[in-house]
Amino acid sequence: MREILSALAEPNRLQIVELLRRKPLAVGDIVERLRLRQPQVSKHLRVLSDAGVVEAQPVGQQRIYRLRPQALRELDAWLEPYRRTWDERFERFDEVLRDLKGKEREHGRRK
């Protein structure tokens, strides 16, 4: 988990992940879209690949990079308890809102 997070902590690498969310890309495509130099992109891709965030598939002469769904699921699982804490808080807040609306309706009727 720590590896995935530190891989994503670098803004350029996060941008690469954003790009790959849309579709798998070759190194050249990423270089073009991010306007970075090829060695830089290759270095970022190596970090992402070591952390298991992306994987490469050779297609002809090129290597096509794509996201590994498993890494994203891991990230999701890590976030889930935090998300649930907020979800519970908001569910209780829903109840507060329901009560307020009920009171408003009663008040409206009395007028």
Next chain:
Amino acid sequence: MAAGSSTTTKVTLPTDKEILITREFDAPRDVVFKAMTDPALIPRWWGPRGHTTRVDKMDVRPGGAWRFISGTSPADETAFRGEYREIKAPERIVQTFEWEPMAGHISVETATFTELDGRTLLTTRTLFASKEDRDGMIQSGMEKGLTETHDRFAELLVELRTAAESSAR
């Protein structure tokens, strides 16, 4: 709230020092804003499940302080505090957040209320001082989550469904 409506809480990490939380509420934004800034209502929703929360201070205006005390028993109570930086009813609240046992690790929360045809989209963006602070916050949610029983969660769902059904009638 019927199942399948878009009231899911979404959590994303837009940068390495931020957490973004979005959630829709079935009420206009002036109602949501008022309820969220009402000290009398805080004990009903603010703290984690099984905790009781008291409001020590809640001075909702720029520069005003807030401090809530929360715990499952008097022995394990801890306090949360911060300062309101911006209050723009019913659109925006910017406030700082600090857990007293970890004093000095201050994050800044920006809550934005967007009206959606009688419903409200709440967006909370929390900016931490460091990536470590952010990850620590998420990790603490994990520890708490693990101690929770599924039974209690199921009970709450039943309660919510019953409340939703009776309010629909």
